[in-house]
Amino acid sequence: xxxxxxxxxxxxxxxxxxxxxxxxxxxxxxxxxxxxxxxxxxxxxxxxxxxxxxxxxxxxxxxxxxxxxxxxxxxxxxxxxxxxxxxxxxxxxxxxxxxxxxxxxxxxxxxxxxxxxxxxxxxxxxxxxxxxxxxxxxxxxxxxxxxxxxxxxx
Amino acid sequence: xxxxxxxxxxxxxxxxxxxxxxxxxxxxxxxxxxxxxxxxxxxxxxxxxxxxxxxxxxxxxxxxxxxxxxxxxxxxxxxxxxxxxxxxxxxxxxxxxxxxxxxxxxxxxxxxxxxxxxxxxxxxxxxxxxxxxxxxxxxxxxxxxxxxxxxxxxxxxxxxxxxxxxxxxxxxxxxxxxxxxxxxxxxxxxxxxxxxxxxxxxxxxxxxxxxxxxxxxxxxxxxxx
Numbered sequence: 001x002x003x004x005x006x007x008x009x010x011x012x013x014x015x016x017x018x019x020x021x022x023x024x025x026x027x028x029x030x031x032x033x034x035x036x037x038x039x040x041x042x043x044x045x046x047x048x049x050x051x052x053x054x055x056x057x058x059x060x061x062x063x064x065x066x067x068x069x070x071x072x073x074x075x076x077x078x079x080x081x082x083x084x085x086x087x088x089x090x091x092x093x094x095x096x097x098x099x100x101x102x103x104x105x106x107x108x109x110x111x112x113x114x115x116x117x118x119x120x121x122x123x124x125x126x127x128x129x130x131x132x133x134x135x136x137x138x139x140x141x142x143x144x145x146x147x148x149x150x151x152x153x154x
Numbered sequence: 155x156x157x158x159x160x161x162x163x164x165x166x167x168x169x170x171x172x173x174x175x176x177x178x179x180x181x182x183x184x185x186x187x188x189x190x191x192x193x194x195x196x197x198x199x200x201x202x203x204x205x206x207x208x209x210x211x212x213x214x215x216x217x218x219x220x221x222x223x224x225x226x227x228x229x230x231x232x233x234x235x236x237x238x239x240x241x242x243x244x245x246x247x248x249x250x251x252x253x254x255x256x257x258x259x260x261x262x263x264x265x266x267x268x269x270x271x272x273x274x275x276x277x278x279x280x281x282x283x284x285x286x287x288x289x290x291x292x293x294x295x296x297x298x299x300x301x302x303x304x305x306x307x308x309x310x311x312x313x314x315x316x317x318x319x320x321x322x323x324x325x326x327x328x329x330x331x332x333x334x335x336x337x338x339x340x341x342x343x344x345x346x347x348x349x350x351x352x353x354x355x356x357x358x359x360x361x362x363x364x365x366x367x368x369x370x371x372x373x374x375x376x377x378x379x
Contacts (some may be wrong), residue, residue, distance in 0.1 A: 008271055022301045023265075030253075045264045048271075048303065059271060088272075 005079050005087045005097055010058045011072035012050050015082050016057045019050035024147045036115050037142060038135050047143055055081065056147055058140040061131040064090045073105075073140035078148070080105045080137060093129030102133075110141035125152070163374045170367045177360045187341040191334065199333040209331055212345070222248055232266060238322030239283045247287065249280045249322060254289075256302050265302065272296050272305050279321040288316060342372045 012019055023046045026034065034042045051056040055076045061068035067089035074082040083105045085097040095101065101123060108116045116138060122130045194200045204212075223233035238249035245264065248255040254277070256264040269277045269289065278291040287298045288308075295313035298305040308316075343350045 007273075009273055012188055021305075023301065023303050028211070044266055045258070045262065061268075116315065 001089070001091065003094065004086065005088065006072070006086050008070070008072060008086055011059070011084055011086055012057055015072070015074050015084075016050055016052045019052040019055075019057060021048060022051050022147070023048045024143060024150060028108060030146050033114075033142060034139065038123070049143065049147060050087055051147070051151075054148070056140075056144045058143060060136045060139055062136045062139075064093055064129040064132040066090065066151055069096070069129060071136045073131060073137055075140055075144035078109050078141065078145060080108045080141065082106070083137060085133070085134070088129075090129060093123075093126035095123045095126045096129040096133050101130075105133075105137050108137065108141075110138055112144070114138060114142070114152070163378065164369070166367060166374070167371055170364065170371055173360055173364055173367070176277065177357060177364060180357050181361075184341065187337045191337050191341060194334040194337065199337065200336070202333050204331045204333060204336055208336075212336065213331060222348060235324075237324040238280055238286060240280055242282070242287075244300075247280070247302070249277060249289075251276050251324060253277075253279070255303065272298065273307055279323040280323045281316075284318070284321075290321070 006014075025046045026042075026044070030148045031042055047058070049059075055074060057072060057074045059070065059072050061070050063069075069085060069089065070087035072082075072086050073080060083102040085094075085102065087093050088097060101121075104118075104120050105116075108118050108120075111117050116134070120130070120134060163245050190197070190199060199267065222236040222239050232250075232253065232255065233248075235249045235250040235252070236255070237251070240247045240249065242256075245258040248257065252265045252269055254269060254272075256267065258264055269275075270290065273296060274289060274291050274294065276291050277289055280287065280289045282288075285300060287300060287302075289296045289298065290313070295308040295316065296305050297308055339345060346353050
């Protein structure tokens, strides 16, 4: 069963209106970092995102237990500005959609060891969904860092 | 019984046997298929699909092609449902009802993108026209650049102006042909096309003839004895 809390387009329209669609190409080093972070092989050679100035927005899919959870994450200056679960497909763990939970990520940044600079309180019965969201947020921060670097090089 | 009566009896008996032999083939087929149809549900024949080769041979239906991903590296199970392929300047785009797969010229996956990211609930067709890719479903048409980065929903007039030809669309959603369906067609001799009705009438006529000639033979023989 799929629950759409907000469409990706609406999320971008609400949090980064008029943002420009771009694609981040993944070199082998970045791909290795991503795979280390998400703990699975990463398919594909690029990730798309939306940019507005120094802010980037990422729509990412990550498997909770068996189905992908689609989340929208806005990153600004290397810190999370907003996290929203957009589409939830699992039968359990939908509590990660609650703003009380997603607010914990606000202002979080990525440490050198690929961990968040703060601890995130879990939700009983939604452990796998929480882990999936943690991975998504860390991935968005990692990708934002690479996108900023790529943008600076240009 | 007179000689003429005896000859008439022999003649009738001979034709009765010949007709019976002819009808017997049909009756056996009718009984066998009828028996199988009667138990189709018990034996799973109403759920078991006909093999692709038999489907091709009997119905002339080619199974849907699923070879769009033969050359694609690491697409795996995501290839299920791919119904079309659009050539791009630097690779190709595979179309599936819920997802697009952008590949480079070597078949390496660049990006796998849910169509919902392009504002479509589902994908029901795709085509390339000049530098642009057009994707559509029943509600709307979206125009995308070949890099799949920029996209915009087409207004109804622009969408209508697009030619209705050259769209790559999913194969029609056919119900699979089951063994039960095959047996029903065999039972009713539908493979004979327009002649099926005439053939069935003919065979029914022969059975009636057999019944009457059999009764008559019995009556003649009884009278002779």
